[in-house]
Amino acid sequence: AKELAVFLGVSQRVIGITVLALGTSLPELVTAIVASFKRETDLAIGNLLGSNIFNVLSILGITSIIKEIEVNEVILGVDMLWMLGITLLILPMMLARKKLAWFDGVILLVVYVYYTYTVIS
Structure with missing residues (x-):
């Protein structure tokens, strides 16, 4: 690596x-x-x-x-906050309807692509 x-x-x-x-x-x-x-x-x-x-x-x-x-400061200041934010995004999605639908999946994938883009750039 x-x-x-x-x-x-x-x-x-x-x-x-x-x-x-x-x-x-x-x-x-x-x-x-x-x-x-x-x-x-x-x-x-x-x-x-x-x-x-x-x-x-x-x-x-x-x-x-x-x-x-x-622990690198970037990991603490960026990645850990993303992890917390993603958890806070998914939790209400699951609690609200007790399921994840296709549009929830699209939202999650868009967030992942955006996160990856921010890491690379």
């Missing part, structure tokens, strides 16, 4: 938030798509939420036990 960042002339943060995030999230995406087609939406949402909770708490917990993690 570091070599790719140097080759592309971007920061490691950009590679982590785009390429690595996409690569590590593909299994969750495939699982969610298959579960959705089978109308097993609890499995799709449970997989997504469980994976994110595990990633944030367990992976950060384990890696910080092994070695202290320095």
Whole structure:
């Protein structure tokens, strides 16, 4: 990842938030798509939420036990705020109707594209 960042002339943060995030999230995406087609939406949402909770708490917990993690100010000031904002966007969407419809999906994808654009630029 570091070599790719140097080759592309971007920061490691950009590679982590785009390429690595996409690569590590593909299994969750495939699982969610298959579960959705089978109308097993609890499995799709449970997989997504469980994976994110595990990633944030367990992976950060384990890696910080092994070695202290320095958190970049941009991650604190930008990415963590985006994560909080996205959570605050999704929560009312789910609570209001107890479902996410196609237009909610479009909104979420547009927000992701915009976030990615802001990270890269």
